[in-house]
Amino acid sequence: GDTAVCINPNDERYHFLRGKKLIVPIVGRAVPVIEDEYVDIEFGTGCLKVTPAHDVNDYMLGEKHQLQTIDIFHDDGTLNEHGGAYAGMDRFDVRKKIEADLIAAGLMEKVEDYTNKVGHSERTFVPIEPKLSMQWFLKMDGLAKPALDAVMNDEIRLHPAKFKNTYRHWMENIKDWCISRQLWWGHRIPAYYLPDGSFVVAASDDEALRLAQEKNADLTAADLRRESDCLDTWFSSWLWPITVFAPALSEGNKELEYYYPTSDLVTGPDILFFWVARMIMAGYEFQGKKPFENVYLTGIVRDNQGRKMSKTLGNSPDPLLLIDKYGADGVRMGLIMSAPAGNDILFDESLCEQGRNFCNKIWNAFRLVKGWTGEAAATPQPEASRLASYWMRQVLNKAATELDDLFAKYRISEALTLVYKLIRDDFSSAYLELIKPAYGSPIDETTCREALDFFDEILRILHPFMPFITEELWQNLAERADGESIMNAQQRPAEAYDEAFLARFAAAQEIITTVRSLRTSKNLSPREALGLEASPSYPTELDEVLIKMAGLSAIDRSGVRSEGAVTFVIGTDEFAVPMAAYIDVEEELKKLRADLEYQQKFLAGVEKKLSNESFVSKAPEAVISLERKKKADAESRIATIEQSIRQLSGN
16 A cells, blocks of 8 residues: 655665655555655654555645555455455454565564553454544634634633633644544434435425435435435534534524523533534524633542543443442542633542542531521520621632632632631531530520521521532521522622731630640649730730630730749730649750750841842842842741740749
């Protein structure tokens, strides 16, 4: 099948072959030597035999240089009459026979094994033999232009936008589309062949006969042969945004006019060209407008080797088994949280396990909140519970605002992560702990009602991500009417929130965490109350929260530091916890002096940088400001450590 030998015009080794012809061994055919920079000088001998009928790249070279195209194969992989003495033999048998014949003819220089790039069927693993055949093509240049402009101008938005470059590359280098397939099942190509080899295209047999008879009045239905090829799968799929409502060329259809264009398409980036781009092209071609507003591109779930999951490879876990083990919501949550838009997931069952554990946490929170209902009593709401409820409302208002923003930007994974932290950290670990009454004591009615309302609100926020557990718990949280579902329940709209209060509460949480860490480091029981010494100017607003959550006996604002107290700084406020009865003074002094030495070295490094005129004159203002903040923080930390050392030393 070889019809030329190609050399690179810059390859001086083969300049002597220019304009000459070579003989194809065995068949004895003379073929020209052609020149093209397509040939890689460094690969192999630097001479490329060209077989236009059986290699895609060779076919393009053949078209460019007007070479003869010789198809040597039957459809079953045996050689046809162009195979000469090998006609009728299987392709694999011919390869072995040719090797022996070349050796016998003294034409074989050497035989060696090497790794070659041969395409294989992903279903049968059989080597693929490219072969010319008659196919139907769709010219794409005119279709691609409006579809490219729509995405580049953000008339249609891709999320994440990084895929715009991939889209542009494909559309700017688009080739005519081979729309015919040799399949048993599919939409048949509506073409009919006439006895003279011409054809007509028609929507029905009757229409085809009418068109054929316009060419030749003597033709009958028996004279027409229907094309047996099917359309490419994507050729019907590219009409999907239109044909779910009406036929592709419909005009004045009320459903189509109401719903088209649609809002959002969710799909994978691997079919951005095969499906998405073609739907856009079809939309502008058949309806004169875009098919959708936004395209959200999910990540692709891959196995731990990075391979795309497929039935053929057998590397896809059984989703029903995963659901049995972790629950449908657990599987959903684990995958969504680990899949930022457009980023692939290396599948790991631990993701689903994390989702199941989260479901357990939600269920336990429900049991706690629902269990309080029967204990409600007409008692005043404690100050700590009032503060907790006010704080939780601000947290939910802020979360609603942030969720609106994340959804608008199609950052679904980040939205679920926000809800996850809202439930795990804010609602369960902070709010419920703060309002929980002492063991054996009832909870007041106001706090109980507010807790149920907050939990209801959280279930509504979580529902789009985890629909099953949220529906189940919401139905059991309160009396519901027949047919009422959380699916139709309104989420609370985003409202203004008290940012300053949230900042003060966050600082209080840092104090609580520090005191708890001190308690743990000394192996003290949570029931053993500690004192907290604060500066006289520190507000009393959150005292009840600190006392309850940190296990404090009292908060002293006298300004006098107890001997042996451990000091720490939160923001610009200094605190101390009297620990003389619980600490080894010498060991604590050793730690403080080591920390002081580290902070002094750190401060010296920052001061050296700030005293460098070259750095100060060239660095951006933001960088200089950061270094100055580091200096101030280090100086504050050093002062606190030195004071702690003086107190422990009795100075």
